[in-house]
Amino acid sequence: MAQKNRLQYIILGLLNIGSKTGYDLAKAFDSDIGEFWSANHSQIYPLLKKMEQDEMITHHEIQVGQKLVKKSYDITDQGKKNFHEWLEEPSEADNSHDEFILKLYFIKDANSELLEEMVVSQLELRTDKLSHLQDQLADKFPDQASQQANYGHYCVLKHAIQRESGYVDWLKGI
Amino acid sequence: MAQKNRLQYIILGLLNIGSKTGYDLAKAFDSDIGEFWSANHSQIYPLLKKMEQDEMITHHEIQVGQKLVKKSYDITDQGKKNFHEWLEEPSEADNSHDEFILKLYFIKDANSELLEEMVVSQLELRTDKLSHLQDQLADKFPDQASQQANYGHYCVLKHAIQRESGYVDWLKGI
DNA sequence: GGTTACATGTAAGATGTTACATGATTAG
DNA sequence: CTAATCATGTAACATCTTACATGTAACC
Structure with missing residues (x-):
C-alpha cells in the first residue's frame, strides 16, 4: 500500500474553505494547522502541481501590481469527493501527527x-x-x-x- | 545543515542502558518509546550498520539454540559522548515527535x-x-x-x- | 505438529527538510 | 530607499513506510 499522503487532504481541506495560493497554504502551517501538522513550501508547490494533474484542484491566475501573477488554487468536485472520503475514514490514535485532530479542524458544523x-x-x-x-x-x-x-x-x-x-x-x- | 537523526540518539540512549539486539530496539518502539516516537525494524537495522561504521556502537554475537546467532549491540565511548552532547542541546517545543520528552526518558537521576x-x-x-x-x-x-x-x-x-x-x-x- | 514470537535483513517508493535561487510588492 | 513580506519554484538529501524475503526457537 502507498503511504497516507495526509498533506494532500489538508490542502484539499484548506481549499475547500476557499481559494488559496501556495504561499497562503504554506502560511497556514505557521499558525492554525501548525499546532498539529507541519509542511514547508518546498513540499507544497510540487504537491499542488501533482494534485492538479490528478484533477483534485485547478488554478486561476491573479494579477498583482505590475508584473506579478499569482496562482490561486481551487478545489474540484473530484477533490471535494476525495476530501470527504478521507474525513469519513477512521483515524488512528497516533501521538505524533494526530490525524483525528486534523480531520476535526475541517468540521464546521457543531451538530454534524x-x-x-x-x-x-x-x-x-x-x-x-x-x-x-x-x-x-x-x-x-x-x-x-x-x-x-x-x-x-x-x-x-x-x-x-x-x-x-x-x-x-x-x-x-x- | 543535515537533518537531526534523532533515531540515532534514541538507539544510543537505549544501548546506554544496556546491550540490545536490533529486535529488542525495534520492540522498544512498540511500548515505552512508542508513546512519543516511532520506528520500524527496517529503519533500525540499516542504521545500526551505519552507526557501527561511525564507531558509535559495536556488537558481539550470541549463540541461541543450535543455529541462530544474534547480534547484541553495545555503545562505545564515542557513542556515549555523542549521546550526552545531544541530551545537553536545547530541545524545540515541537508537538509531533517531542524531543524534550525523548531526552527526558533517558534521564535516570531525579536530582540531575x-x-x-x-x-x-x-x-x-x-x-x-x-x-x-x-x-x-x-x-x-x-x-x-x-x-x-x-x-x-x-x-x-x-x-x-x-x-x-x-x-x-x-x-x-x- | 502448529502457532507465535524471535531474529535479520533488503528494496522500492513516499514523505519531509534544508539549502539554493529568484524576483515583486508593500509599508515605513 | 530599504526592510519585511509576498510569491514561486528546484535540487539534494534525509527520513520513514510498506512490502518483500528468509529462517530459527519456544511454547502448547
Missing part, C-alpha cells in the same frame, strides 16, 4: 453527525489507551523507589497518562 | 542538574506557547457565534490550549 461518530470512536480508542498506560504505570512503577530509580522514564509515562487523560476529557466536552 | 535546566527552559518555551494560544483563542473566537461558525477549528484550538496547559502543569511537577 460525522463529528458525533468521530468523537465516539476516538473516545473509545483513547480510553483504552489511557487504561493501558495506567496499567503500565502500576506495573513498572509500583513504589517510590522504582520511580526514583528511573525518574525520566517515570515522568514520561506520567506525561503520557496526563496527556491521554486530558485528551479524553477534551473529547467528552466536544 | 541537567534535568533541572531542561525543565526550566522547556517550561519557559511552553508557557510562552500557551499564552500565544490563549491570545489566538480570544482573537479568533471571542463569542459563542464565532465558536459555532467554525466549530472544528474552535475545538482544535481548545485542544491545543488544554494540551499545553497540561504540559506546563506536568513540567511544574517534575
Whole structure:
C-alpha cells in the first residue's frame, strides 16, 4: 500500500474553505494547522502541481501590481469527493501527527453527525489507551523507589497518562 | 545543515542502558518509546550498520539454540559522548515527535542538574506557547457565534490550549 | 505438529527538510 | 530607499513506510 499522503487532504481541506495560493497554504502551517501538522513550501508547490494533474484542484491566475501573477488554487468536485472520503475514514490514535485532530479542524458544523461518530470512536480508542498506560504505570512503577530509580522514564509515562487523560476529557466536552 | 537523526540518539540512549539486539530496539518502539516516537525494524537495522561504521556502537554475537546467532549491540565511548552532547542541546517545543520528552526518558537521576535546566527552559518555551494560544483563542473566537461558525477549528484550538496547559502543569511537577 | 514470537535483513517508493535561487510588492 | 513580506519554484538529501524475503526457537 502507498503511504497516507495526509498533506494532500489538508490542502484539499484548506481549499475547500476557499481559494488559496501556495504561499497562503504554506502560511497556514505557521499558525492554525501548525499546532498539529507541519509542511514547508518546498513540499507544497510540487504537491499542488501533482494534485492538479490528478484533477483534485485547478488554478486561476491573479494579477498583482505590475508584473506579478499569482496562482490561486481551487478545489474540484473530484477533490471535494476525495476530501470527504478521507474525513469519513477512521483515524488512528497516533501521538505524533494526530490525524483525528486534523480531520476535526475541517468540521464546521457543531451538530454534524460525522463529528458525533468521530468523537465516539476516538473516545473509545483513547480510553483504552489511557487504561493501558495506567496499567503500565502500576506495573513498572509500583513504589517510590522504582520511580526514583528511573525518574525520566517515570515522568514520561506520567506525561503520557496526563496527556491521554486530558485528551479524553477534551473529547467528552466536544 | 543535515537533518537531526534523532533515531540515532534514541538507539544510543537505549544501548546506554544496556546491550540490545536490533529486535529488542525495534520492540522498544512498540511500548515505552512508542508513546512519543516511532520506528520500524527496517529503519533500525540499516542504521545500526551505519552507526557501527561511525564507531558509535559495536556488537558481539550470541549463540541461541543450535543455529541462530544474534547480534547484541553495545555503545562505545564515542557513542556515549555523542549521546550526552545531544541530551545537553536545547530541545524545540515541537508537538509531533517531542524531543524534550525523548531526552527526558533517558534521564535516570531525579536530582540531575541537567534535568533541572531542561525543565526550566522547556517550561519557559511552553508557557510562552500557551499564552500565544490563549491570545489566538480570544482573537479568533471571542463569542459563542464565532465558536459555532467554525466549530472544528474552535475545538482544535481548545485542544491545543488544554494540551499545553497540561504540559506546563506536568513540567511544574517534575 | 502448529502457532507465535524471535531474529535479520533488503528494496522500492513516499514523505519531509534544508539549502539554493529568484524576483515583486508593500509599508515605513 | 530599504526592510519585511509576498510569491514561486528546484535540487539534494534525509527520513520513514510498506512490502518483500528468509529462517530459527519456544511454547502448547
